[in-house]
Amino acid sequence: MTERLGQGVLYPGRAARRLLSGGRGGLRDVLWLLGLRVLAVETVSLAQGFSRIVDEGLSAPFQALLQAGRSVLLDVLVVLCGATLLSLLLGEREARLRPGMSLDLSAQALLPWLFIHVHAALLFTLLGWGDPPERLRRVVQGVALLSYAWAFWAALRAARRAVWYVGAGAGARIDKGAGTN
């Protein structure tokens, strides 16, 4: 999994081709990472929620979990919107991919985004910024969005090549500039 995560961050095109070739990863890896991110970033609020279980019952940790979940809501929305966009751009040929591939590709494209957010969170923590300046947060958000766009574009290219040449005949090859054989 470590290598898959690193490949998704550094070489999104390769990661997409690996996924399209039947490799593991995609949504499952990202879900693990999001869970770990929630735990790492919302540790304090989760601990506070669970510490109130004696006085307030199960509602306190439940509220804490909901609030912690809010921190990854945007990530989930980006993945869903990306998967929808990928489906629309691939059109009917998307049916040639295995079910759920668009979601896996979109989720995998989120890895650079997560990489930036996680390292920004660590930097803010080390600097003692409980509430970083709004402008800085927007810069981080903008850079993360650009990184997602870059990875999404790589995934889209790989998927288009994969579906476009299917049915071109036995031994159809999808490689850069080679066309179909």
Add this chain to the structure above:
Amino acid sequence: MAEQREAGRGRASIEVVPLPGDPGPEERSAASVWGGRLILGTLLTLLLLNVLWMGRNVDKLRPVARGGQAPDFSVPRLGGGTFHLAETRGHPILVDFWATWCGPCRQSLPILDKVYATYRGRGLQAIAVEMDGAASEAQGFMQQLGLTLPVGLGGEAASHLYGVSSIPHLVLIDREGRVRRVFRGVHGAAELGQAVEEAGL
């Protein structure tokens, strides 16, 4: 080199050929491995830092109980300046945690504003701490409801100190800086007024 995948009955197979530079099936890219280790390592480091912080600040994790000392905090004020809770010692104060996206806050804030206006002359202080810190949105919200209550911004850190799990969340602090009452949700002006009277004006 080519990998063939049978995508299911009735679907054509997809042959995705690795491009020049792609690692082979048995080859692991060192950069990818280190990249993955970096992201996991960062997350674990964050978790460790938070756990260490919790270990050193156990008192701040405990919910603020009635009768307990109210944790001190400072937030920027809407309109300029900074609010420091410590500077209100000697006066009872109502601290309300809210957000512009909170529906029940549209009911609770006017009530708080009314109570503040009623008892302000007798020494009551109040601060409505907006959680998300968006000044323009907070300004618009207050103007829309016609409220004159002092507003603080970016109160998420302070909300952790007070164990805010849902909003609106109102804390009544007495002259000595102790938490007298905690009101969760919307409460009537009469109930708040009575609590303020009992807190000692």
